[in-house]
Amino acid sequence: MVSLSDVAGRAGVSVSVASRALSGDPAARLSETTRRRVRKAADELAYRPNHAGRSLRRARTDVIALIVPDVTNALFAELTRGADAEAASRGLAVLLGRGDDTATGLVLAERLLAEGRVDGVILQPRDGTDPQDLLSLAGAAAPVVIVHDEVAGASAVLLDDAAAAIAAVDYLVERGRQRIALIGGIEASSSARRREAGFRFALAASGVPLQEQWITRLGYGPENGREAMGQLLSSDEPPDAVVVANVNAGLGALAEAARLGVAVPQSVAVVAIHDSWPAAYAVPALTCVRTPLYELGRAAVAALSDRIAGGDPQVLRVSSPAPVVVARASTG
Numbered sequence: 001m002v003s004l005s006d007v008a009g010r011a012g013v014s015v016s017v018a019s020r021a022l023s024g025d026p027a028a029r030l031s032e033t034t035r036r037r038v039r040k041a042a043d044e045l046a047y048r049p050n051h052a053g054r055s056l057r058r059a060r061t062d063v064i065a066l067i068v069p070d071v072t073n074a075l076f077a078e079l080t081r082g083a084d085a086e087a088a089s090r091g092l093a094v095l096l097g098r099g100d101d102t103a104t105g106l107v108l109a110e111r112l113l114a115e116g117r118v119d120g121v122i123l124q125p126r127d128g129t130d131p132q133d134l135l136s137l138a139g140a141a142a143p144v145v146i147v148h149d150e151v152a153g154a155s156a157v158l159l160d161d162a163a164a165a166i167a168a169v170d171y172l173v174e175r176g177r178q179r180i181a182l183i184g185g186i187e188a189s190s191s192a193r194r195r196e197a198g199f200r201f202a203l204a205a206s207g208v209p210l211q212e213q214w215i216t217r218l219g220y221g222p223e224n225g226r227e228a229m230g231q232l233l234s235s236d237e238p239p240d241a242v243v244v245a246n247v248n249a250g251l252g253a254l255a256e257a258a259r260l261g262v263a264v265p266q267s268v269a270v271v272a273i274h275d276s277w278p279a280a281y282a283v284p285a286l287t288c289v290r291t292p293l294y295e296l297g298r299a300a301v302a303a304l305s306d307r308i309a310g311g312d313p314q315v316l317r318v319s320s321p322a323p324v325v326v327a328r329a330s331t332g
Contacts, residue, residue: 002045010041022047061119064304065112067097067105068124074276075247075293076124079147082297083122090305092119099126106133113142120304125149127220128188143307145300148191155303155313157296161191161273162198164289164323168243168271169202171287171325175332177241177269181214183228183253184245192217195245195273214239225249229256233268244272247279250286254330258283265332275326284329291323 008018013034021030021038041047066083068076080096087094095118099105109121120143129149145155165182172180182199185192196215203210213235216228225244229252232239244250250272257264264270264284272279275288296318303316 002047004047006045007038007042007047010045011038013038018042061117062091063093063095063118064301065095065097065109065118065121066124066300067099067109067121069099069105069126071096071098073248074278075274077276078293079124079297079300082294082299083301084297085294086298086301090301092301092305094301099123109144113144118142119308120144122147122300122304127191128186130188143304145304145307147296147300150190150315153313155307156315157300157303158315158317159191159291159293159296160317160319160323161194162201163319164273164291165195165198165243165245166202166205167323167325168273168289169199169206169208171271171289171327172241172243172269172331173202173206173208175269178208179211179214179237179239180208180241180243181211181232181239182216182243182245183225183232183249184215184217185220185249187217189220192220192245199243211239220246220249222248222252222255225252226256227252229253230260233257233260233262239268241269242271244270247272247274247276247286247288250288251278251282254282254284254286264330269332270330271325273323280328282330287328287331288326289323290326292318292321295320 004018005015008015011018017030018038021035022042064087066080070076084094097108099108105123105125109123112118113121122145124147145157147157150156169180180203182196184196200210214232216231218224218228232242242253244253250270253270254264257268262268271287271289273289273291275290279286279288299316299318303314
């Protein structure tokens with residue numbers, strides 16, 4: 001294996017000069033001729049720096065972890081893509097991990113931090129996680145950023161969930177729908193509560209009556225959307241439109257309407273919050289409110305990088321670009 005000493009010998013400089021020339025340290029007092037000579041020697045010898053040793057000396061790994069409940073969930077793809085793009089721009093690598101449940105995610109995060117494998121962790125807790133369960137991370141030696149939830153002592157990044165629900169309701173009202181239901185997340189979910197608050201606000205602002213029996217709180221999964229839609233459509237006075245608080249639950253809602261023989265959008269229009277590629281291929285294709293998940297991922301890495309550099313915990317609310325309705329066949 002080619003060593004730094006070999007490069008220094010080929011270039012005719014000391015090891016310390018070779019190290020500073022290859023690190024690109026702008027503070028190093030080296031002539032451009034010397035820098036070029038060292039880089040040329042490194043290229044000729046196919047030298048590769050020992051990143052592990054360099055990280056050990058700096059007490060940094062230049063690696064961060066992103067832990068999500070399900071790496072196969074299409075929604076997390078946009079979050080991951082944004083996080084990876086921001087990390088790359090900062091010279092960081094992203095280690096993607098899966099926490100099937102809150103306990104698993106916490107154990108993984110705490111282990112990575114304790115073993116010094118990463119400089120910090122971005123954690124998307126499973127929906128409905130009690131913030132108290134996350135307090136141990138807030139006190140960890142390395143920085144942590146929580147996605148979609150606020151925890152005292154840790155940084156957090158949030159979407160404008162209320163704005164997304166308002167956009168969905170306004171879109172349906174503009175199309176003449178007056179009996180609008182909500183298929184919501186579980187009551188313990190902070191994002192679900194924010195989306196329900198936006199739903200209620202939008203109905204009141206539009207003068208559309210709110211029917212409490214048309215609000216369900218079963219969860220964000222396809223099976224939850226299917227069950228909720230079944231309840232709504234089997235009621236004595238079913239709604240003529242439904243806002244679904246998550247696109248995955250929206251796909252389940254469409255499947256249940258088809259099973260029951262209820263025409264979408266003729267009998268009931270459906271709009272879901274978030275957008276993902278499966279929504280465009282549903283039958284009928286699902287109208288969605290696109291939220292800035294890519295930007296959320298970038299903001300999470302920026303917040304974590306700031307904490308790694310010694311900044312204080314902060315809560316970032318990502319509201320740009322604003323939620324936008326992607327119209328498809330489920331609303332006509």
